[in-house]
Amino acid sequence: MQTFLAPAKLNLFLHVVGRREDGYHLLQTVFRLIDFADQLSFVLRDDSAIKLRTPTPGVPEENNLCVRAAKLLQQRSHINLGVEIFLEKHIPMGGGLGGGSSDAATTLLVLNRLWGLNWNRARLMEVGLELGADVPVFIYGENAFAEGIGEKLSSIALPPAWYLVLIPSVHISTGQIFSSKELTRNTNPITIPPFSPWQGRNDLETVVCQMYPVVARYLQWLKQLNNTTLVAMSGSGACVFAEFANERAAKYAFQQLPDGMSGFVAEGLSYHPLQKFLEE
Numbered sequence: 593m594q595t596f597l598a599p600a601k602l603n604l605f606l607h608v609v610g611r612r613e614d615g616y617h618l619l620q621t622v623f624r625l626i627d628f629a630d631q632l633s634f635v636l637r638d639d640s641a642i643k644l645r646t647p648t649p650g651v652p653e654e655n656n657l658c659v660r661a662a663k664l665l666q667q668r669s670h671i672n673l674g675v676e677i678f679l680e681k682h683i684p685m686g687g688g689l690g691g692g693s694s695d696a697a698t699t700l701l702v703l704n705r706l707w708g709l710n711w712n713r714a715r716l717m718e719v720g721l722e723l724g725a726d727v728p729v730f731i732y733g734e735n736a737f738a739e740g741i742g743e744k745l746s747s748i749a750l751p752p753a754w755y756l757v758l759i760p761s762v763h764i765s766t767g768q769i770f771s772s773k774e775l776t777r778n779t780n781p782i783t784i785p786p787f788s789p790w791q792g793r794n795d796l797e798t799v800v801c802q803m804y805p806v807v808a809r810y811l812q813w814l815k816q817l818n819n820t821t822l823v824a825m826s827g828s829g830a831c832v833f834a835e836f837a838n839e840r841a842a843k844y845a846f847q848q849l850p851d852g853m854s855g856f857v858a859e860g861l862s863y864h865p866l867q868k869f870l871e872e
């Protein structure tokens with residue numbers, strides 16, 4: 593059975609620059625795809641059933657973003673085919689790494705092929721946006737500067753980099769952070785490119801660190817490391833990361849990790865791993 597990757601993302605910075613009338617926040621962010629991924633496989637069904645064959649602990653099947661993605665695409669395309677989905681989770685859930693969104697994006701990209709729909713990327717991104725603000729960038733398939741709520745994307749060339757990503761053991765609800773009274777929503781918009789890491793910060797970090805002091809402690813630990821080019825929280829947390837220019841420096845930092853802290857080292861990608869499959 594062919595396996596398809598659904599990579600995680602990091603938000604290298606994240607500015608909240610306003611709020612829409614429906615309550616959604618207007619952002620500016622740079623998404624970087626990383627070489628740390630969930631794995632999915634798909635088996636075509638000639639009836640219209642959509643089944644997840646590998647339960648995700650804590651997530652009812654009908655809420656799973658890959659099942660929701662498959663059902664939404666089936667509905668919108670009026671196709672009479674179904675699919676069996678096998679999902680192997682590696683990306684921590686509710687970690688700000690976009691795992692669920694990436695699973696949804698990979699499902700849309702693969703089913704577009706498997707069901708012979710031939711939708712273009714823009715159309716898939718529109719359907720993806722209905723599932724979550726982080727879905728479109730994974731369909732876009734490149735590192736990107738994003739505006740709006742994450743759907744206005746322009747590609748951005750980022751230098752090679754390695755990341756030490758730490759996983760504080762708390763699950764954070766994105767909605768809860770965005771609805772905080774303490775959140776600042778008026779950062780001045782910036783123009784990109786050019787992009788340099790010290791241009792930005794994560795505006796959600798202050799609120800998250802107040803509510804979850806463990807995230808502040810993890811950030812503090814990363815900030816005392818040598819040779820980092822950037823230390824920040826990703827998305828609405830809880831994961832935090834440090835960027836390094838090479839693998840050796842990232843792995844060296846990983847080895848210094850105190851007992852009780854967990855994380856992983858991953859390389860920054862230039863393209864989504866499915867780019868080649870899509871060009872075939």
Ligand SMILES: C[C@](O)(CO)[C@H](O)COP(=O)(O)OP(=O)(O)OC[C@H]1O[C@@H](n2ccc(N)nc2=O)[C@H](O)[C@@H]1O
Nearest residue numbers: 603615616617693724725726727741766767770827828
């Ligand atoms: C924080 C980021 O991860 C940055 O990449 C994303 O903006 C969040 O994207 P996501 O997890 O796909 O979030 P969604 O599932 O779309 O939204 C969850 C909830 O967060 C709030 N939300 C989300 C995104 C946004 N730009 N403004 C918001 O106010 C909304 O209350 C929404 O109901």
Ligand SMILES: Nc1ncnc2c1ncn2[C@@H]1O[C@H](COP(=O)(O)OP(=O)(O)OP(=O)(O)O)[C@@H](O)[C@H]1O
Nearest residue numbers: 656657685686687688689690691692693695726827
């Ligand atoms: N396939 C899936 N993988 C992970 N979470 C899923 C999935 N399907 C549904 N969910 C639900 O979505 C919630 C958020 O999951 P996800 O891992 O995408 O969060 P996140 O990394 O914080 O996302 P983001 O960076 O987009 O805010 C989970 O707590 C879970 O209840």
